[in-house]
Amino acid sequence: MTGIGGVFLRARDPEALASWYEANLGLELEPWKGSVLRSSGGETLVWSLFEASTDYFGRVDQQAMVNYRVRDLDAMLEQLRRADIEVEGPYEDENGRFGWGVDPEGNRFELWQPPAGR
Numbered sequence: 591m592t593g594i595g596g597v598f599l600r601a602r603d604p605e606a607l608a609s610w611y612e613a614n615l616g617l618e619l620e621p622w623k624g625s626v627l628r629s630s631g632g633e634t635l636v637w638s639l640f641e642a643s644t645d646y647f648g649r650v651d652q653q654a655m656v657n658y659r660v661r662d663l664d665a666m667l668e669q670l671r672r673a674d675i676e677v678e679g680p681y682e683d684e685n686g687r688f689g690w691g692v693d694p695e696g697n698r699f700e701l702w703q704p705p706a707g708r
Contacts, residue, residue: 597656601695610694614673615658615666633659633704648690648698656699663687663703 601607608623617625629635636657640646647655660666663680667689670677679689679701687703 597654599654599656599697603695607693607695614670614675615699648692649696652697655697657702658699660701660703663689663701666701667691 599607604623608619611617612619617627619625647653667677667679670691675691675693677689677691679687681688684705685702686705689701690698691701692698
């Protein structure tokens, strides 16, 4: 394997959900309702397995969670709160600062502001 090629979510209304992610997380969407995320150099991407019983993803039936790298976690959490989006955080540890939100279809996502230099 050479890396992670993409992250895919199930959606009842792909067009509406794509618009939500574009408006609230700033994803630049292509006509096919997806986005190609490019590294500005040196950043890492983590792929990890969790126990089936984890509550880290939120709902038990949520099979995946996406972690989005952000420059300013506090600003992103405030932006989401102003849009009446359910969020948690911030939380900080040696890996950086984290926050979580839930999209209109109930998918929990993670926001990550890595420590300087990561």
